[in-house]
Amino acid sequence: MASTVLRLGLLLVVLSACSLSAEGKKDAVLYCSACRAIVDELSYSIKQVDPKKTINIGSFRLNPDGSMKDQKVPLARSETHLTELLEEVCNKMNDYAHYVDPNTKEKSYKRFAPRDDDKSAFADFENFQFGDGPESSKSLVFACESVVEEYEDEIISLFAREADHVAEKLCSEVSGLCKATVPSRGEL
Structure with a gap:
């Protein structure tokens, strides 16, 4: 009886250890790059909207x-528009690929596909x-x-209230997905 209880206890310890290791850690480069790509894509999409366009918000009930x-x-920067942008933002991750800096050997995900109004092409x-593989755009999606x-x-x-340093605030301060340094535009 005691040996059965001991085996059962040992089995539970092994199973719990396996389940913890099966969860795994988030790939820091992947998730940081995804966060920065989200910010970059949303920022770009917001800039494409005519600043004169407005939307009515509030109650449509009559007051007394x-x-x-x-x-x-x-x-x-309305909640409605931002929600619509968020629904589509991950589809744009297919324009990103795993990138290894030739000098520092630092890995990240960068946008390789130029945007319609971007006349500069990436030469590298x-x-x-x-x-x-695990470093494909599918992983980034x-x-x-x-x-x-x-x-x-x-x-x-x-995005509704901020225009500056959203990447640092979201990706470093709020989510903790990135270290506190923010790369220049185009480097995610």
Whole structure:
């Protein structure tokens, strides 16, 4: 009886250790890059909206005095527009690939596909790694979806009220997915 209890206890310890290791750690480079790519893509999309466009927010009920309480806010940073952008942002991760800096050998994910209004092409394609392995854009899409799901409210809140340093605030301070340094535009 005692040996059966001991074996059962040992089995539980082994199973719990296996389940902890099966969860694994998040790939720091992947998740940091996904967070920064989200910020970059949302920032770009917001800049594409005409600043004169507005949206009505507020209640559409009549007040006792017969008036309606609503207000106009800029469309680009409205919660409605930001929610729509978040629904599509992870599709843009296919424009990113695993990149190894030729000088520092530092790994990250960078945008390789130029945008419509970006006339400069990236000349260092040999430093990008394309493929179906764990460092593919599919992994970045999954990481993006995870970040958006976990931090959706924070992302919307930061973009609704902030215009500067969103990447540092979201990716370093709020989520802790990145170290405190923020790369220059184009380096994610």
